[in-house]
Amino acid sequence: MKRENLIAPESYNIVMEMERYAAERPGRQALIWRDENGASEEVTYGQLMKNVNKIGNVFKEKGLRKGDKVLVMIPRLIAAYETYLAAIKTGIVVIPSSEMLKTKDLQYRITHGEVRAVVSYYPYVDEFKSVREYDQLTLFSVGGAVKGWHNLDALKEKATDELDMADTTRDDVAFLSYTSGTTGNPKGVVHTHGWGYAHLQTAPENWLCITEGDRVWATAGPGWQKWIWSPFLSVLGSGATGFVYLGKFDPKTYLGLLQDLDINVLCCTPTEYRLMAKVDNLADYQLPALHSAVSAGEPLNREVIDTFRHYFNVTVRDGYGQTENTLLLGVMKDMDVKPGSMGKPTPGNDVEIIDEDGHPVPPNEIGDIALKRDSPALFKEYYKDPERTKMTQRGDYYVTGDQASKDEDGYFWFEGRSDDIIISSGYTIGPFEVEDALVKHPSVQECAVVASPHEVRGNIVKAFVVLQEGVEAGSPDLVKKLQDHVKNLTAPYKYPRVIEFIEALPKTTSGKIRRIELRQKEKVEK
Ligand code: ATP
Numbered sequence: 439m440k441r442e443n444l445i446a447p448e449s450y451n452i453v454m455e456m457e458r459y460a461a462e463r464p465g466r467q468a469l470i471w472r473d474e475n476g477a478s479e480e481v482t483y484g485q486l487m488k489n490v491n492k493i494g495n496v497f498k499e500k501g502l503r504k505g506d507k508v509l510v511m512i513p514r515l516i517a518a519y520e521t522y523l524a525a526i527k528t529g530i531v532v533i534p535s536s537e538m539l540k541t542k543d544l545q546y547r548i549t550h551g552e553v554r555a556v557v558s559y560y561p562y563v564d565e566f567k568s569v570r571e572y573d574q575l576t577l578f579s580v581g582g583a584v585k586g587w588h589n590l591d592a593l594k595e596k597a598t599d600e601l602d603m604a605d606t607t608r609d610d611v612a613f614l615s616y617t618s619g620t621t622g623n624p625k626g627v628v629h630t631h632g633w634g635y636a637h638l639q640t641a642p643e644n645w646l647c648i649t650e651g652d653r654v655w656a657t658a659g660p661g662w663q664k665w666i667w668s669p670f671l672s673v674l675g676s677g678a679t680g681f682v683y684l685g686k687f688d689p690k691t692y693l694g695l696l697q698d699l700d701i702n703v704l705c706c707t708p709t710e711y712r713l714m715a716k717v718d719n720l721a722d723y724q725l726p727a728l729h730s731a732v733s734a735g736e737p738l739n740r741e742v743i744d745t746f747r748h749y750f751n752v753t754v755r756d757g758y759g760q761t762e763n764t765l766l767l768g769v770m771k772d773m774d775v776k777p778g779s780m781g782k783p784t785p786g787n788d789v790e791i792i793d794e795d796g797h798p799v800p801p802n803e804i805g806d807i808a809l810k811r812d813s814p815a816l817f818k819e820y821y822k823d824p825e826r827t828k829m830t831q832r833g834d835y836y837v838t839g840d841q842a843s844k845d846e847d848g849y850f851w852f853e854g855r856s857d858d859i860i861i862s863s864g865y866t867i868g869p870f871e872v873e874d875a876l877v878k879h880p881s882v883q884e885c886a887v888v889a890s891p892h893e894v895r896g897n898i899v900k901a902f903v904v905l906q907e908g909v910e911a912g913s914p915d916l917v918k919k920l921q922d923h924v925k926n927l928t929a930p931y932k933y934p935r936v937i938e939f940i941e942a943l944p945k946t947t948s949g950k951i952r953r954i955e956l957r958q959k960e961k962v963e964k
């Protein structure tokens with residue numbers, strides 16, 4: 439696909455896509471919702487867009503205008519979809535917020551993002567009460583009435599279900615998305631309607647492989663860019679039916695739902711896949727409807743690919759991207775899979791591995807993953823932070839901050855975040871390869887590998903390991919066994935010279951491993 443094909447028409451609003459499906463097939467299910475207590479709900483495209491129009495009218499009645507920013511904190515509920523669509527259709531900018539955010543995180547976004555209004559699920563409203571701007575905000579509660587807040591459900595009931603679309607262009611802002619904060623303060627990433635269009639040209643068909651009438655389960659939660667990518671834009675922007683599950687992650691529950699709901703397309707995090715692959719009675723589950731399964735957000739372990747192939751006859755395909763862009767690399771439909779590789783550049787995106795001077799490096803050499811800056815899949819800027827925006831630029835390229843190599847066939851192999859790379863005795867070691875080897879060991883549930891300062895070697899490779907239930911950290915020779923296991927699977931100099939057993943790994947609220955915390959701990963202790 440040519441780059442030009444990723445460019446939206448001048449006058450464009452993302453919601454035009456959903457409106458098209460609502461007009462063509464009003465009776466098709468848009469969303470099927472369930473919670474862990476068995477409650478369920480469904481909505482068709484026709485009903486969904488009527489609700490969207492009603493909420494849009496409420497926003498307008500309460501004084502919100504095109505360009506205003508609204509922070510939305512709703513969990514996996516149909517109301518999240520309706521609220522986002524209503525804001526976007528009205529030209530309001532959405533600040534997606536996970537329900538896991540606390541007052542301090544909300545304060546940061548509200549001040550930095552100059553938030554005008556908040557829409558929150560009612561149980562979370564207390565988190566907002568000590569925010570400095572509380573009295574100036576227009577507040578809406580969802581799911582229940584709250585004193586001092588507009589009751590969005592009640593107002594929606596009374597509102598009219600017709601709404602004109604705001605006259606947005608492809609350059610108007612649709613989302614102000616804050617990054618996960620894996621390596622520091624979250625950054626405010628500015629995305630336009632045109633970015634949403636570029637995403638829709640690649641991800642749903644080529645990567646997720648959504649076909650007409652598919653039932654798609656993308657497990658990310660609202661508030662994360664991955665939710666915007668997959669369950670929100672890719673599902674509703676391709677006329678598919680989204681399955682939404684509100685409940686705790688439990689591998690057996692997930693497998694049961696995949697089976698009972700005949701899910702056709704699955705999009706999960708590597709951690710979810712990993713924990714499902716470790717379930718002891720996988721042979722009891724049958725998933726004949728599942729024809730496509732993808733993973734993104736963190737490296738995907740080979741173990742997962744092998745297990746899913748063996749039991750379910752489906753190849754889990756990896757995809758790489760960031761809050762700042764959309765899917766940049768992926769194992770696309772009909773591509774030969776090289777297990778462990780993130781695949782190739784997505785159509786229309788010029789992705790390269792470059793050196794410090796901004797020149798592409800030869801095959802199999804490690805460098806920075808970079809994207810040509812003219813791609814419509816790239817964000818506009820970091821909000822109010824020109825310096826940080828500038829730091830990502832090298833010549834014609836945007837530099838992702840991740841390192842990888844590319845083989846002769848053009849497949850990309852992830853090395854690690856630039857900050858996570860370990861340099862030991864002059865060797866450069868990507869933590870992921872060591873982690874990938876370690877999790878293959880039956881005693882290991884999860885692990886993270888970091889650099890630990892060392893007098894002679896500069897750094898040594900250290901692994902933090904969470905053991906499988908029932909395995910004792912004190913069992914004889916366990917450390918030696920794990921080290922030998924890694925030496926057998928990777929170049930021996932990469933093995934972890936130190937292994938520490940811990941109860942749980944530090945993670946971001948989106949579930950990503952924060953190696954930075956472990957690294958800092960090592961520095962302090964030395
Ligand atoms: P912050 O930028 O605030 O530190 P973050 O980078 O974790 O947080 P996101 O934008 O959510 O925030 O995550 C993008 C990052 O996730 C990528 O830069 C990369 O490090 C990692 N990532 C995404 N997909 C993959 C993948 N398929 N394989 C390996 N790593 C991945």
Ligand code: MG
Pocket residue numbers: 617760839
């Ligand atoms: Mg980042």
